[in-house]
Amino acid sequence: MSPDLALRRRVFWVVLAGTAVCVAAAHWLEARLSYDVGNAKYMRHGSFGAALGRYPTSAVSARTVCILGNSVYQNHRIVPVMERLAREERRPVRFINLALTGAGISDYVVQAALAARHRPDLLVICLAECTFLPLGPKFRSDIDQQAFEPTVLAAVPWSYYGRHFTLASAGSSIVASIFPLARLDPVLRNRLTHMDVFPTMLARHIHFPHLNLVADFRRRARQRGQPVVGGNWPELPPAPDYLRTLDELLAVLERGGVPTLFLWQENRPTRYSQEIRAPVLGRIAACPIATVADFSGQWSAENFKDMIHPVPRHRETYARRHYQAICGVLDRL
């Protein structure tokens, strides 16, 4: 055997073994970092770490409600209030909170496909005008890193992939599924910054991920002196393909056969509110397994600190309203 061939073989086995070790270690790390999202738990890493929130596997006699939402459900302790209310009423309901900061209609398609495989009794999807606005990247969470996993591929229409992915972004997603460190990276780095490993001097001047994908995207655009996409929310028209994406979401839900409640959250009306709401509500109404609870008219300046986030004193009312809507649907099932 020539020296070149021998060296090539050796390098091949070294690279192969190294890759296998790295891939196995990354999967092990992801499994170690993952956590159960039942029992008033929430997704811990803002827009990131979507693969870490593990759907509870333990069997319970209660009915399961899986919630796909945005920062309101992730960060404003709505679900713990709901659980308390359920306990007070002795209603056997278990809530699984999969809400991610910034989640939009495109994120919901993949999330719905992933959630449907666990067959919850009810899937709740939170909507607001901002769900349909082009506020930056197509995906506003890292759920796109799971879009090429077999469950999702089997449930989501190809048209969705055609519009939402390029060759490069599809490749990135596939790489992240094979080598999960790619999608864990921002989460790990964020953890490090919170462990005070770095001198404050470095932490102040080197950019570490903030775990809010849309906010980071917009901040970077401002730094570059570029126009910020979706700079002024209330004036922004919806994304051009938002109805097609909604159709694809409904198709995923129908295929999964999971009853779904669309909760239109309390939100301040925008310039395009009517243009967005009418067709969306019409399409949902036409879907046999979907219902809508519309709370958009409940928004008031004194109870909300911005377009959708309630002030702390209003949380109880907010959660109770949503809880009642969910129970209403559960009772009818």
Place this chain on the structure above:
Amino acid sequence: MLFNSWLFVGFFVAVYLIYLRVGHPAQNWLLLGASYFFYACWDWRFLSLILISTGIDFLCARRIEVAATARTRRRLLLLSVTTNLGLLGVFKYYDFFVSNLDTLLTTVGLPCPLTTLGIIVPVGISFYTFQTMSYTIDVYRGRMPACRSLRDFALYVAFFPQLVAGPIERGQRLLPQVQQPRVLTPDGLRRGVWWVLLGYFMKVYVADNLSPWVDLAFSTAPVSGPTAFIGTYAFAFQIYCDFAGYSLIARGTARLMGFDLMENFHMPYLAVNPSDFWRRWHISLSTWLRDYLYIPLGGNRHGPRRTYVNLALTMLLGGLWHGAQWKFVLWGAFHGLLLIVFRLFERSPAPADGSSAARSPAPRSSLLAAFRRLGATLGFFHLVCFGWLIFRCESLRQVWEFPYRIVTDWNWEAADREQLAVFGLLVGPVILLDLVAEWRRDVDFVVRWPWPVRQAAYVTILAVLALLGSRGQEQFIYFQF
């Protein structure tokens, strides 16, 4: 597909594993397919441009070789050059010239409705068109035979490590490596690993961490003195580490596969004069411009005045190569001016072959010469920084505003001093590496370190990348050119 993405890491590992297991012809097919996939990840539609450029140049070179008359050969060369420059003209410069012509005509009172195409510049078009053109010209000049295999030639044009941002290789160097079976050597692998690691260090740790500072400095108005100061130096090191980092990753990945791509950067900020700088900065472009533009224009063979004109023209076109904007032309003009002034005052001209003697004009033993060299290096570095202001500015006003603010507003607050310290932590290792490499006259001195020391250095770099490397996945600056 950016080098600094997980996608590229996955892509390269997959390609490399297959590459190691197959024979030479299959390796070339594999690399060709991988290169087209790599490019298609940017925009698959622009693959057609690479295919056109490849097809035309392959056929023209074959015909040139067998053409019976000089006239036919010239026509074929003209076809090749016109096609390549035509692609560049339409996709890179058309909108620039049309909008300027429109402004001119409107100014002189002859408004004429001219429509721009609004095309995004295809990634890497300036690099691969220059590479293919040089091949046809070399065949025309009889310096190399035409390539007989379309597969090999297509791989020469599209070889993925250097496809989108160089180094701009020559047919005489790269084609034989494509055509002959590559041999892996332990030394080659060691160098490849080191270049890849150093490249990532320069790109992800230095350049990408500096990028937000630079963007902020150049988009702030009015800028403060400290911000202008840090912004100016930060951009000088951002562009160096960004481009040199890319080149090193390209060379390193190619080296791991047995290819030897040319050196593109040789400690450029240690240059002592303009001529020295252009032997160290973007070497593949500067030598291309020398061989295919400056020398054919007459070089320095027709007296000083003609030499200055040739220098100015070469640098103006070199500036325009970087992008369809007046600031790049101005940057080229600035460097042209520096070269002319240097030639005017030059006592003993440096050897034209870029030998080491030219790179270090001062003998190391003499203390005075060392000080003189230090002064020349620092002085010229600041001229280069002024050039970078022209290159990076959002408006020409900034070119004067930045130095003015640096001189007049020397009010450093605690946050500014802290940022300066972080700047030192970012660029310090690169400066140190360059100084040691220059002093030892060995750019790859780390490769010769004992095994444990070398591994410790690699682990340190990996740790720095993991902990402090930017995850912004910033584009490489030179991709837009």
